[in-house]
Structures are given as structure tokens and as C-alpha cells.
Amino acid sequence: MKPDIPVVLQHSFGKLLLEVAPHITAEYAVGNTSVIGLMMFMSATEFERGAEVRASENRTMRAIFDEAEGLVEDAGLQAKLAEAAKGQETSLLLSDLDASNDALKELLIELQSVIEETDSPQARALGARIWAFLSDAADARKLPYPSLG
Amino acid sequence: MEDIATKFAAYLAHKMPGAANVTVSGLSRIHGGASRETYRLTASWEEEGAPRARPLILRRDPVASLIDTERDLEFNAYRAFHPTGVPVPEPLYLETDAKWLDRSFFVMEQIEGCQAASPFSPDPYGELAPKLGPQFFSILGQIAAQDPEKIGLAATMEAPALDKCWERELDYWEGEIDKDTLIAQPIAKGAVRWLRRNPPPPPKRLTVVHGDYRTGNFLFNDQGEIKSILDWEMCHLGDPLEDLAWACDPLWAFENEEKPGGLLPREEALSLWEKASGITIDRKAFAWWEIFAMVKGLAIWISAGKEYQAGANTDPVMAFSSWYCTDVHNRLLAKRMKAIAEGEAA
Numbered sequence: 001m002k003p004d005i006p007v008v009l010q011h012s013f014g015k016l017l018l019e020v021a022p023h024i025t026a027e028y029a030v031g032n033t034s035v036i037g038l039m040m041f042m043s044a045t046e047f048e049r050g051a052e053v054r055a056s057e058n059r060t061m062r063a064i065f066d067e068a069e070g071l072v073e074d075a076g077l078q079a080k081l082a083e084a085a086k087g088q089e090t091s092l093l094l095s096d097l098d099a100s101n102d103a104l105k106e107l108l109i110e111l112q113s114v115i116e117e118t119d120s121p122q123a124r125a126l127g128a129r130i131w132a133f134l135s136d137a138a139d140a141r142k143l144p145y146p147s148l149g
Numbered sequence: 150m151e152d153i154a155t156k157f158a159a160y161l162a163h164k165m166p167g168a169a170n171v172t173v174s175g176l177s178r179i180h181g182g183a184s185r186e187t188y189r190l191t192a193s194w195e196e197e198g199a200p201r202a203r204p205l206i207l208r209r210d211p212v213a214s215l216i217d218t219e220r221d222l223e224f225n226a227y228r229a230f231h232p233t234g235v236p237v238p239e240p241l242y243l244e245t246d247a248k249w250l251d252r253s254f255f256v257m258e259q260i261e262g263c264q265a266a267s268p269f270s271p272d273p274y275g276e277l278a279p280k281l282g283p284q285f286f287s288i289l290g291q292i293a294a295q296d297p298e299k300i301g302l303a304a305t306m307e308a309p310a311l312d313k314c315w316e317r318e319l320d321y322w323e324g325e326i327d328k329d330t331l332i333a334q335p336i337a338k339g340a341v342r343w344l345r346r347n348p349p350p351p352p353k354r355l356t357v358v359h360g361d362y363r364t365g366n367f368l369f370n371d372q373g374e375i376k377s378i379l380d381w382e383m384c385h386l387g388d389p390l391e392d393l394a395w396a397c398d399p400l401w402a403f404e405n406e407e408k409p410g411g412l413l414p415r416e417e418a419l420s421l422w423e424k425a426s427g428i429t430i431d432r433k434a435f436a437w438w439e440i441f442a443m444v445k446g447l448a449i450w451i452s453a454g455k456e457y458q459a460g461a462n463t464d465p466v467m468a469f470s471s472w473y474c475t476d477v478h479n480r481l482l483a484k485r486m487k488a489i490a491e492g493e494a495a
Contacts, residue, residue, distance in 0.1 A: 026177065026178075027177055027178070027179060027180055028177070028178035028179065028180045030180070031180025031466075032180065032464070032465050032466075035465040035466055035469045036465050038469065038473075039465065039468060039469055039472065042472060042473070098332070101332075102332045102333050103333075105332070105333035105334075105335050106333045108333075108335050109333060109334075109335050109338050109339070112335065112338075112339055112342075113342065116342060116346075121494070124490075124493050124494040125494050127490050127493065127494065128487070128490040128491045128493070128494035130339075130490075131339070131483065131486050131487040131489075131490040131491075132487055132490075132491075134335055134336050134339070134483045134486070134487070135480075135483035135484050135486075135487040137483075138336065138476075138479040138480040138483045138484075139480055141476060141479070141480075142476060142480060143472060143473055143476045145269075145473075
């Protein structure tokens with residue numbers, strides 16, 4: 001599909017900001033036009049990377065669950081971790097990737113809550129590993145902000 | 150717009166029995182302010198045979214908001230602070246009868262010849278920053294220095310026990326996250342659990358907390374004078390460090406952690422606040438409130454996203470807040486929590 005969708009969104013952002021907004025007189029409409037343009041700019045990046053970001057996060061969470069299984073005493077949680085660790089993506093639709101990402105993050109919260117109550121070097125190391133993942137994942141989702149200077 | 154102008158003119162005529170031929174002109178909605186619909190306008194009338202005019206601000210409740218607050222709370226805050234020297238617009242009328250403008254609203258003085266900076270600009274103040282910075286942090290200190298009882302706010306606001314200030318705020322904002330989130334929030338929830346495991350020491354005294362003191366919520370003129378502190382809708386009684394941490398949150402400084410508000414070096418800002426408030430900052434408590442500020446921010450952005458997704462409020466600012474601000478706060482908070490977790494694991 002050409003032109004590429006990010007290219008269309010970025011050019012549209014430029015048109016809105018430089019050619020449409022200056023001709024609008026109502027303050028509220030100018031503000032809205034600028035914000036809509038900014039979100040088009042951000043959407044260009046999200047369109048390109050969205051599936052990869054989600055799939056990558058899901059892979060890492062499954063690896064963490066695989067590592068964590070032996071550290072958890074609760075049989076129910078152990079089983080959930082083992083099941084999730086074996087999982088794979090069955091669809092690359094963003095909505096499906098979001099759904100699996102959400103389910104895995106719910107399980108991650110459950111795991112984090114349990115290991116925070118466990119006083120052992122292994123639990124603390126896993127806790128640090130999970131926060132490192134969350135920090136890396138947040139960095140990978142960083143939204144671009146246009147340089148308007 | 151014409152409809153609002155006509156209806157509002159009728160309201161003013163009702164409130165000002167001595168005024169004749171009341172008209173409203175120049176009605177224009179102000180962008181931003183996603184918690185209320187905000188309009189600027191000029192009211193004109195005749196009184197004792199002479200023409201009069203006054204620029205006003207009308208703040209009307211929205212159908213759905215970025216934050217859920219009562220407009221009388223904000224109005225009372227303006228009324229309490231107006232005589233204190235803290236610069237705020239003069240509050241004029243509070244109206245809860247929906248017959249006038251369909252929803253509740255209040256009216257206040259319009260501060261002319263001023264602007265508010267965008268919190269999402271890399272350099273919002275340019276060469277005015279060194280002049281605005283000391284005022285910004287000193288005024289925040291002055292707010293903390295006020296006795297809530299003396300200015301009449303203690304009577305209308307719940308006063309938590311000193312050692313419960315943190316818990317009340319954390320309970321509320323965690324509740325908002327749980328109520329409104331549409332997806333799992335491991336960063337916010339992990340930070341909340343840490344905050345509960347590591348409560349801060351209580352403040353020495355209870356103070357008025359503005360609740361949203363930051364870049365974008367004050368007006369300044371071309372001479373670099375702060376003329377008005379706005380947006381008191383989250384005002385409450387609590388720990389003054391809550392306000393200071395929110396004002397210093399890197400979100401309001403284009404992520405610059407060492408120049409809060411994009412105004413001043415961090416230590417200089419904290420020192421100015423201490424001098425104006427008469428309060429010595431407990432650094433451990435402040436670190437707690439800094440993490441709390443990010444959690445509170447996330448709660449607000451999560452709620453905005455829910456309203457937008459549901460179509461209850463399709464103002465683009467709601468979507469932008471939920472995307473961009475969540476992105477920034479998630480990154481900053483995860484980085485902070487990662488450093489703590491690494492320290493605990495070492």
C-alpha cells in the first residue's frame with residue numbers, strides 16, 4: 001500500500017499545522033486542530049511499530065513466567081505461569097495482540113504481588129528483573145513528539 | 150455559542166438587578182481545561198444611566214470530565230485565597246441551578262493581558278523563566294503557609310489526620326485507577342504497592358493543597374509577572390509536599406528532572422518553597438510524594454482515556470492526555486521503580 005500510512009499521517013499533520021490551523025480564528029478550534037495533528041504524528045509511529053512492540057512484550061513476559069515458576073509456591077499460580085509461558089500468538093491483529101498483552105500483564109501483576117511478599121534473594125532478583133522489563137517496555141512505547149522549533 | 154451568550158446575559162441580568170440592557174459579546178471557548186468548559190467573554194450593561202463593561206470567565210461543568218470534582222470546591226478556593234495576596238481571579242457567582250445553562254457553572258473575573266504556557270513545550274517561558282521561577286515556587290510556598298481555618302477553607306473541606314494524609318490520597322487515586330482502567334496497569338499498581346509498603350512520615354501541619362499546581366495552570370504577563378493561579382478544582386487539605394512534588398513532576402518540564410516546571414534548578418526551587426512556606430522539606434517524604442505524583446497523574450490520564458473511549462467526552466485533549474501523558478508517566482515511574490528494585494536486590 002503506497003503511499004505508506006505513516007507518510008500519509010505525517011504529511012497530513014504538517015498540512016493541518018502549517019496550512020489549516022493558521023486560517024482558523026476560533027481559539028478552541030485552533031487548539032483542537034493542533035492536538036489532532038499531534039496525534040496523527042504519533043499514530044504514524046504507532047502504526048509502524050504497534051504489532052512488534054506488543055509481540056515483543058508478550059515474548060518477554062512469557063520468558064519471565066517460565067523463569068518464575070520455580071520461585072512460586074502457590075500451585076494455582078504455578079499452573080497459570082506454566083500455561084502462559086507456553087502460549088503463542090495466534091493472530092497479529094493489534095486488537096488480538098492487545099488482548100493477550102493485557103492478560104499477560106494481569107498475570108505479571110499477580111506474580112509481582114506474590115514475590116514482593118517473599119523474602120529471598122531470588123525473589124528480589126526476579127522483582128528487579130520484572131521492573132527492568134517494565135521500564136524497557138515503557139521506553140519502547142515512547143511516543144515521538146515533533147520538533148516544532 | 151450564540152445560545153450560551155443569550156442565556157448567560159439573562160443570568161447576569163437576574164444577578165444584577167440594578168443593571169439594564171445586559172449583553173454578552175466576544176464569547177469564545179478556551180482550549181484545554183478538560184475538567185470544565187471555560188469561556189471568556191465581555192459583559193456590558195447600563196447602570197445609573199452609564200454604560201459599563203467587564204471581561205469575565207465562565208466555567209461550566211462538562212458532560213464528562215478529565216477529573217471528577219465539585220465546582221463549589223473550586224469556587225470556595227478562589228473566594229478563600231482572593232484576599233490573601235495569593236494571586237487569583239475574583240470569584241463572582243456560583244450557580245447550581247441547571248435552568249440557566251443546562252449545567253452548573255461559576256463566573257469569575259477575567260485576568261487580561263496574560264497567557265498560560267503549554268506544559269508540553271520544551272521551553273515554555275523562554276527568557277522569562279528566571280523571573281517567573283522564583284514567583285512560581287514562592288507562591289506555592291505561600292499557599293502552604295496559609296492557615297486553612299483562618300481563610301475559611303477548613304469549614305468546607307475534610308481534614309484528615311496528619312498520619313492519614315498519604316493514605317487518603319493514595320486510596321482515592323488507586324480507586325480511580327481500578328474504576329477506570331481499561332487495561333492492566335502493572336507499573337501503576339506496582340508503584341502503589343511500594344507506596345503502601347513505604348509510607349512517608351506525616352507532615353508537621355495540615356495545609357491547603359492546590360492539587361494541580363503546575364505549568365499551564367497560571368497566568369503571566371509579558372513582564373514576567375504571575376498574575377493568577379488557576380484550576381483549583383482538586384484543592385483539598387493535606388500534606389504540602391503533595392503540591393510541591395506535583396509541581397516538580399518532570400511531565401511539566403518536558404521530562405527535565407533537574408529543572409522543575411522548566412523554570413529553575415531543582416534545589417533552588419525547593420529552597421524558595423521552604424523559605425515562603427516556613428516548612429523544611431523532609432527529603433524521604435518528598436521522594437515518596439514524587440512517586441505518588443506520577444501515580445496520581447496516571448490515574449487522571451487513565452480516566453481521560455476511559456471517557457474518550459466510551460465517547461462520553463471526545464475532546465481531543467482527552468485522547469492526547471491519555472496517550473502522551475500516560476506514556477511519559479509510565480516511563481518515568483518505571484525507571485524510578487526499577488532503580489528502587491535494583492537497590493533492594495543488590
